[in-house]
Structures are given as C-alpha cells and as structure tokens.
Amino acid sequence: MNYPIWVVPYLGGPWVIGIMAIIHIFISHFAVGGGAFLALAEELAYKRKDDRIYQYLKDHSRFFVLVTTVAGAATGVGIWFTISLVSPDGTGSLIQIFTLAWALEYLFFAAELATAFVYYYTWDRIDKAAHLKIARLYFIFSCFTLVIINGIITFMLTPGKWTQNHNWFDGFFNETYWPSLLIRLSIMFAIAGMYALVTSSRIKDPEFRTYMVRFCAKWLLPVFILGPILSLWYLHEVPQATIDTIFTGIQTSGVGNFSILARAVYLSLVLSGTVILFAFFGPYLNPRGFTFRIAILFMICGLAVTGTTEWMRELLRKPYVIYDYMYSNGIRKAEIDKISQTGFLQQGKWASGLAQGQDNPTARGEIVFKYQCMSCHTEKGYRAMQKMLGERDRDSIQSFLQMLKEHDKDKNPYLGIMPPLAANDDEIKDLAAYLSTLNQKNKVTPAANICLPAL
Amino acid sequence: MDIQSVVVPSYQPLPFPAPAWFLQVLLVLGFYLHALPMNVILGGGFIASALLFLGRNDKSSYTYRCGKALATSLPIFISFAITQGIVPLLFLQLLYGPAFYTSSILMGIAWLSIIGFLLFSYYLSYIVIYKYLKKEYSPARASKASLILLVMACGFALIGFLFSNNMTLMLSPAKWLSIYKTSPFGTYLNINEPQLLPRYLHMLVASIAVAGMTLGCFGLYIKKRNLEFAQYMLKMGSKIFLAATVMQLPIGFWFLKSIPIEMTQKFLGKDLICGSVFGASMLLTLVAIIAAAMVVVNASTTSFKTALIANALIILLMIINRHQLRLHYLAPYVKPDLVPVNTQWDLLIVFIVSAVALIAYLIYLSKISIRAYAQNNTQIKSEGAESE
Numbered sequence: 001m002n003y004p005i006w007v008v009p010y011l012g013g014p015w016v017i018g019i020m021a022i023i024h025i026f027i028s029h030f031a032v033g034g035g036a037f038l039a040l041a042e043e044l045a046y047k048r049k050d051d052r053i054y055q056y057l058k059d060h061s062r063f064f065v066l067v068t069t070v071a072g073a074a075t076g077v078g079i080w081f082t083i084s085l086v087s088p089d090g091t092g093s094l095i096q097i098f099t100l101a102w103a104l105e106y107l108f109f110a111a112e113l114a115t116a117f118v119y120y121y122t123w124d125r126i127d128k129a130a131h132l133k134i135a136r137l138y139f140i141f142s143c144f145t146l147v148i149i150n151g152i153i154t155f156m157l158t159p160g161k162w163t164q165n166h167n168w169f170d171g172f173f174n175e176t177y178w179p180s181l182l183i184r185l186s187i188m189f190a191i192a193g194m195y196a197l198v199t200s201s202r203i204k205d206p207e208f209r210t211y212m213v214r215f216c217a218k219w220l221l222p223v224f225i226l227g228p229i230l231s232l233w234y235l236h237e238v239p240q241a242t243i244d245t246i247f248t249g250i251q252t253s254g255v256g257n258f259s260i261l262a263r264a265v266y267l268s269l270v271l272s273g274t275v276i277l278f279a280f281f282g283p284y285l286n287p288r289g290f291t292f293r294i295a296i297l298f299m300i301c302g303l304a305v306t307g308t309t310e311w312m313r314e315l316l317r318k319p320y321v322i323y324d325y326m327y328s329n330g331i332r333k334a335e336i337d338k339i340s341q342t343g344f345l346q347q348g349k350w351a352s353g354l355a356q357g358q359d360n361p362t363a364r365g366e367i368v369f370k371y372q373c374m375s376c377h378t379e380k381g382y383r384a385m386q387k388m389l390g391e392r393d394r395d396s397i398q399s400f401l402q403m404l405k406e407h408d409k410d411k412n413p414y415l416g417i418m419p420p421l422a423a424n425d426d427e428i429k430d431l432a433a434y435l436s437t438l439n440q441k442n443k444v445t446p447a448a449n450i451c452l453p454a455l
Numbered sequence: 456m457d458i459q460s461v462v463v464p465s466y467q468p469l470p471f472p473a474p475a476w477f478l479q480v481l482l483v484l485g486f487y488l489h490a491l492p493m494n495v496i497l498g499g500g501f502i503a504s505a506l507l508f509l510g511r512n513d514k515s516s517y518t519y520r521c522g523k524a525l526a527t528s529l530p531i532f533i534s535f536a537i538t539q540g541i542v543p544l545l546f547l548q549l550l551y552g553p554a555f556y557t558s559s560i561l562m563g564i565a566w567l568s569i570i571g572f573l574l575f576s577y578y579l580s581y582i583v584i585y586k587y588l589k590k591e592y593s594p595a596r597a598s599k600a601s602l603i604l605l606v607m608a609c610g611f612a613l614i615g616f617l618f619s620n621n622m623t624l625m626l627s628p629a630k631w632l633s634i635y636k637t638s639p640f641g642t643y644l645n646i647n648e649p650q651l652l653p654r655y656l657h658m659l660v661a662s663i664a665v666a667g668m669t670l671g672c673f674g675l676y677i678k679k680r681n682l683e684f685a686q687y688m689l690k691m692g693s694k695i696f697l698a699a700t701v702m703q704l705p706i707g708f709w710f711l712k713s714i715p716i717e718m719t720q721k722f723l724g725k726d727l728i729c730g731s732v733f734g735a736s737m738l739l740t741l742v743a744i745i746a747a748a749m750v751v752v753n754a755s756t757t758s759f760k761t762a763l764i765a766n767a768l769i770i771l772l773m774i775i776n777r778h779q780l781r782l783h784y785l786a787p788y789v790k791p792d793l794v795p796v797n798t799q800w801d802l803l804i805v806f807i808v809s810a811v812a813l814i815a816y817l818i819y820l821s822k823i824s825i826r827a828y829a830q831n832n833t834q835i836k837s838e839g840a841e842s843e
Contacts, residue, residue: 002464002465003464003556003557003560004557004560004561004631004635004639005560005639006560006563006639006640007639007640007641008640009640016567020570066578066581070534070574070577070578070581071574073534073537073538074537074570074573074574074577075570077537077540077541077544077570077573078567078570080544081559081566081567081569082567084548084556084559085556085559085560085563085566085567088464088552088556088557088560089467091548091556092466092467092552092556093467093469095545095548095549096466096467096469096470096471096472096549097469099471099472099473099478099545099546099549100472100473100799100803100805100806101802102541102545103481103542103545103806104802104805104806104809106538106541106542106545107806107809107810107813108809109538109541110538110539110813110817111813111816111817113534113535113538114816114817114820115820117531117534118820118823118824122823122824122827125827125828126823126826126827130823134823166469166797168472168799168802169801332468349462349463349464349465350462350464353462353632354632354635354636370639
C-alpha cells in the first residue's frame with residue numbers, strides 16, 4: 001500500500017519471482033556444490049596422478065565458470081530486481097534488517113568469483129598442489145555465501161525472537177537455520193553431481209567415462225541418506241500453524257482432496273525419490289549405459305525437484321512474507337486492526353494517493369483488490385479471481401469478504417493461507433462491486449454495469 | 456505542482472544499521488568501484504570492435520592485437536562490474552528505496568529486461584573469444600568477431616540507457632502518480648526527461664575515455680616484454696582518451712544546461728561543496744588532457760600515469776557530483792537522515808575486518824596470477840629461444 005503495484009496480467013508477479021528464483025537456485029546450488037566437486041575430484045586426480053581426471057576437470061571447469069559466473073551472477077541480480085518490483089515493502093524490510101549481512105555476503109561473493117577465475121585461468125600455469133589449494137579455497141568461499149543467504153531466507157519463515165527484540169542475530173540464527181543449511185548443502189552436492197554427469201557423459205574413452213559417471217552418481221548419496229532426516233528436523237522447527245495447513249489446509253485452494261501445500265510437499269517428495277532411484281539404477285549401477293541424453297533428462301528432473309521444493313518452501317510461508325510480521329501483500333500484522341477501523345484507502349502512501357478524488361465504488365474496489373489480493377491472485381490468469389468467484393453475485397462476494405476480515409480461525413478458515421482482509425465495511429462493498437464485474441454474467445446486470453475506469 | 460499529487464512511499468518502520476552518512480559513503484564508494492569496470496566493458500566493447508575491424512586483414516598488426524587483447528579481457532571486467540554492482544544496488548535500496556523502488560516499478564518491464572540483455576551480452580563476450588579469437592585466424596573470422604563485439608557493446612549500451620532512465624525517473628516524484636495512472640504494467644520509459652539524453656551520453660562517452668586508459672594500462676603491463684607494442688598501446692589509448700574527453704566538453708555543457716537552473720548554479724559555485732568538487736574535476740580534466748597529449752607525442756609512461764591517476768580522480772569526483780545532484784533533487788521528498796539509527800556494531804566490525812581480509816586475499820590471488828603468467832611467458836620465451 002506504500003508503493004505502486006506492478007500489474008503482471010495472467011502470470012502474476014509472484015511467478016516472475018518464481019521463474020527467476022528457480023533458475024537461479026539451480027545454478028547457484030551448482031556454484032557451491034560444484035566447488036566441492038572440483039576440489040574433491042582434483043584431490044582424486046592429484047592422489048592418483050591421473051591425467052585423464054585433470055583433463056576432464058579442465059573441460060568441466062570451463063562449463064562451470066561459464067554457467068556459474070555468468071548465468072548464476074546475472075540471475076542473482078535478477079532475483080533482487082524481481083522481488084523489489086513485486087514486493088517492495090518486503091524487500092525493503094529485509095534489506096533494512098540485514099544490510100550489513102548482505103554487504104558481508106558481497107565480500108564472500110567477490111572472493112568466490114575472483115577465486116573461480118584464478119582457478120580457471122591458472123590450469124597448467126601453477127603447480128598441481130597450488131592449484132588444488134585454489135580449488136579448496138573456492139569451495140570455502142562459496143560455502144560462506146550460502147552461510148549468509150541461508151540466514152536471510154530462513155528468517156522469512158522463522159524470524160524467531162527477532163519479532164520481539166528486532167535483534168538481527170536472533171533473526172539470522174533462527175530455528176530453521178541449521179536444518180536448512182544442511183539440507184541445502186546436501187542438495188548442492190546432488191546438483192553438482194547432476195551437472196557433472198552431463199559433462200562426464202561426453203567423455204570419449206568408455207572405461208574412463210564409466211569411472212567418472214559412477215563417481216558423479218555418488219554425489220547424490222548425501223541427500224539420499226540425510227535428506228529425510230534433515231527434512232523432518234526442518235519441518236519440526238517450522239511453525240505449528242504451517243504444519244496444520246499442510247495436512248488440514250483449505251481444500252478449495254487446490255482441486256481434489258489435498259490442500260495445495262500438501263500437494264507441493266508430496267510432489268517434491270515423489271520427484272526427489274524418482275531422481276534418487278533414477279541415479280541409483282542408472283549411472284551408479286549401470287554407468288556404461290549412461291548417455292548424454294539421459295544426463296539431460298536427469299537435469300530436467302533435477303530442475304523440476306528444485307522448482308517444486310522451492311515452491312513448497314514459499315507456500316509454507318503463506319500468508320506471510322516475513323512470518324508473523326509482514327503479510328505477503330506488504331501489510332504489517334500490527335497494522336491490520338488500525339486499517340480495519342479507519343479504512344485501507346486512508347492508509348499507505350500510494351493506496352491513498354490513488355484513491356484520492358476517486359468516488360466510483362468499482363474503481364475504489366479495484367484499488368483494494370490490487371493491494372490486498374494481487375500479491376497472490378490475478379484477474380484472469382494464475383489463481384484467477386474470475387474462476388474462483390465463479391457465478392457468485394455481488395452480495396455473496398460481499399459476505400465472503402466479510403468472512404475474510406475475521407481474525408478468528410473458526411470464523412475464517414482461510415486465515416492460515418491468506419492474510420485477513422484489511423478494510424472497513426464501505427471498502428468491502430467497493431471490493432465486492434469490483435470483483436463482481438470480473439464475472440461476465442454479472443457485468444450485464446444493471447446493478448453492476450459500471451464501466452471500469454482506467455487506473 | 457499540487458503537493459497532493461506527489462506520492463512518495465515511507466521508509467520501513469525499522470532503524471538503519473549504521474549512520475546515514477556512513478551508508479552514503481559506502482554507496483558512493485561502491486558505485487565508484489562498480490563504475491570503473493563498467494566503463495571498461497561499455498567503452499571497451501566498442502573500441503575492441505573498432506580495432507578488430509580496422510586490423511581485420513592482418514593478424515600481426517598492432518591494431519588487431521590491441522583489439523584482441525581488449526576483447527579477451529572483457530569477461531573478467533564484466534564479472535567484476537556485476538559483483539561490484541551489488542554494493543551500490545544494496546545501499547541505493549536502503550537509502551533511497553522509496554524513490555528507487557517506485558521508479559523501478561513504473562518501468563518494470565524495461566528494468567527487468569536488463570537481466571536478459573546482460574545474459575545476452577555477457578555470453579557474446581565469451582562466444583567472441585572461444586568461437587573466433589581463439590580459433591585459427593582469418594579476415595572473415597576477425598570481421599565476425601568485430602560484428603559480435605559491436606552487438607555485445609550495443610547490449611551493454613542499452614543496459615546503461617535503461618539505468619539512466621531509472622536513475623533519472625527516481626529523481627522526479629512529481630511525475631510518478633500520473634505515469635502510473637496511464638499504465639500500471641511498468642511500460643514507462645523516462646524519455647521525456649530533459650537531462651536523460653545528455654546525462655546518458657556523458658556516461659557513454661566517458662566509458663570510451665576509460666577504455667582508452669585501459670588500453671594504455673595494457674601497454675604499461677607489457678612494456679618490459681615488447682616496448683614497441685607497449686608504446687603503440689599507450690599512444691592509441693591516450694588518443695582515444697583525448698578524443699572522448701574533448702567530446703565531453705559540449706556534452707557536459709549540455710548536461711549542465713539540461714538540469715534546473717538552481718541546480719546548475721550550485722555546481723557553478725553557489726553551493727561551496729558542489730562547486731569545489733566540480734571545479735576540482737574540471738582542473739583535473741585539464742591535467743589529464745595535457746598529460747594524455749604528451750603521451751601521444753612521446754609515449755611517456757610518467758605522463759600516462761599522471762593522466763591515469765587524474766582520470767581515476769575525475770571519475771570519483773564526477774560520481775560525488777552525481778550523488779549531490781540526487782541529494783538536491785530528492786531533498787524535499789526522501790530524507791534518509793531522519794530515519795532512526797541502531798548501529799549493528801557486531802556486524803559492522805565483522806564487515807570491516809572481512810573487507811580488509813578480502814583486500815589482502817585479492818592481493819594474494821593477484822600475486823599468484825601474475826607469477827603464473829610471468830612464469831609462463833618466460834617459459835614460452837625460453838622455449839622459443841631453444842627452437843631458434
């Protein structure tokens with residue numbers, strides 16, 4: 001309500017973040033796990049004095065540098081761009097709380113990139129022991145970037161004592177910090193293995209290819225063994241209200257008998273299981289039959305797992321952007337009561353600026369819709385209001401909206417996944433008037449036949 | 456202007472982690488460290504493309520070799536520019552978020568497209584190296600490399616243009632509401648802004664000058680190995696620097712005229728600090744021009760170093776002026792000095808210690824790289840002597 005809302009028709013703003021984030025995560029996890037892979041594989045080459053592994057690593061490291069330093073860095077900036085466009089209040093809060101942590105991450109990132117370039121450009125130019133040392137240093141610095149960003153990401157779901165004392169340290173080292181760090185590390189090793197399978201599958205010598213494919217497949221082992229235990233630990237630390245939503249959730253927020261969150265969890269588990277079984281029966285047990293095409297298929301599966309897992313993690317946090325502090329629509333929890341009394345369109349710089357001089361109820365309703373609903377819904381596309389409202393008329397929409405305003409979970413079953421509606425009674429009427437125009441059937445009725453003014 | 460139509464978002468109700476003046480210093484220094492490599496890639500792309508085109512018929516010509524050296528170095532500069540960009544982006548969001556987030560949203564589509572252009576141009580910089588410059592030479596290949604570099608440079612120039620759009624749009628809160636009422640989809644570009652074009656050209660031409668200086672630095676680096684080529688690079692780099700800096704005189708004047716008169720007056724002396732910084736940068740420009748002209752005549756390394764240092768200082772002073780312009784524009788609307796401060800001493804100390812450690816580490820890495828390449832060159836030389 002403080003900023004203008006960037007309207008992304010059909011797709012919705014959150015998916016713009018989602019697309020950028022999934023690509024970035026799949027690459028940045030490779031940047032960290034791949035560092036461990038390069039260091040350990042080079043150690044192997046060093047101990048065995050195996051030039052074939054060295055030659056493979058030289059080729060693989062070019063691929064590594066091209067993917068991580070270019071696409072990894074650019075999509076990382078891309079995440080900042082997208083989150084500030086879609087959720088400026090949330091981004092502004094995170095930046096204000098963790099400015100110096102981010103500044104610190106930059107230092108490690110600078111060290112990581114400089115080391116990556118020195119590593120790549122000094123192949124055959126420095127002695128093997130010195131080069132191995134650079135590889136190890138790269139891995140250490142890339143891990144430090146994870147150590148920092150993990151604190152900020154987990155803070156959003158479990159801000160811990162920060163909500164009471166606003167101390168960065170309490171927010172940073174929160175309840176899910178350690179399980180999340182370890183899960184991410186094990187996933188990073190798995191992703192590094194998957195990328196390395198792609199380059200290994202192109203080795204010409206069949207005997208060496210078999211050897212390397214098997215070596216790469218082993219990188220999926222940590223997540224196979226530790227993944228379930230770490231996930232349970234992680235879920236144990238997640239707020240109880242969120243766990244309740246997974247299993248009991250709002251059935252109407254999905255289609256069928258499971259809540260949308262439960263389905264995200266199951267999908268993530270099924271896909272992860274598939275990848276691990278695939279790795280075991282494929283490259284591990286039958287490395288000879290492993291080809292480049294299978295490796296690409298494997299990568300697609302890996303991307304799907306990353307996508308669904310991150311989607312699940314985002315859903316876990318609903319309806320907040322910072323748990324118990326700020327809702328996904330940028331309204332702070334502490335503001336809700338005041339807004340409900342005084343009216344939403346009086347609060348917030350941009351919401352009130354846009355409402356100023358606007359007497360048309362439908363137009364005022366549209367402003368409320370943009371600010372309170374569009375952080376998750378679109379008019380006609382993803383989570384479309386048109387589809388969700390169905391044939392409801394203005395009155396039934398209004399009574400539905402009145403329910404969304406309730407703070408009591410017994411009266412408002414949507415409370416666990418949607419922010420309470422922060423509006424006074426007149427604004428709820430306006431919002432109902434606007435939402436009823438989304439249904440074509442309602443549009444032709446005289447009561448709602450009001451042209452939408454351009455905003 | 457009706458004050459009711461000026462809508463400026465509030466800061467978050469949270470304290471800053473350090474005093475605003477300290478964060479401002481980090482913003483300006485961070486932008487400086489970003490601007491240096493950014494200028495090298497922006498100007499360097501165009502210059503490398505031109506040099507490769509001019510020297511396309513002879514791979515042993517200095518022109519071709521200069522172009523190749525510059526083109527080959529670009530990916531590392533691009534990486535540094537992106538990494539160093541994090542710092543100013545972070546502190547800009549913190550200090551001027553209310554203005555910067557709003558203007559970014561108003562031009563959201565173009566703003567986000569920067570990531571696409573960046574990926575496109577960054578990969579082109581590698582394609583030029585691996586597909587053309589490292590392959591066996593042919594005039595056709597050299598021409599293609601020149602063309603791809605030109606496309607790459609245009610991509611970076613477009614990114615710069617979009618940044619100029621946002622950096623000027625964030626200075627004009629009075630425009631925002633009406634822009635958003637016209638389109639909430641983030642389709643706006645600030646092309647009606649009088650200072651946009653001169654400001655952008657000022658930056659673009661400056662990048663050509665910086666690329667010239669970079670070429671001269673390459674000359675300094677290889678001086679012991681190949682004096683003649685080094686002198687060529689010093690002279691060529693200084694010529695490029697001179698040509699671009701002379702062009703800056705009318706463009707700079709145009710830029711100064713394009714901003715509101717009361718701001719122009721501040722830079723011309725009405726405001727002591729603004730005027731002093733501006734005056735110092737003008738004096739240093741004179742020094743840099745004279746020194747560079749001397750390099751063109753006698754390839755003197757001392758003169759080149761003088762021009763180089765003067766230029767590095769000019770960029771810093773211009774960046775301070777740029778920041779002052781922002782302060783004046785936003786003074787009535789965005790007041791970071793009024794945000795409460797709760798200094799996170801623990802993190803601040805960790806940050807400062809880590810920053811020092813990073814500098815030490817980068818020096819260590821540079822030593823390794825320089826030694827690695829020096830050894831390699833000696834090896835190549837001795838191998839060459841043996842085969843002779």
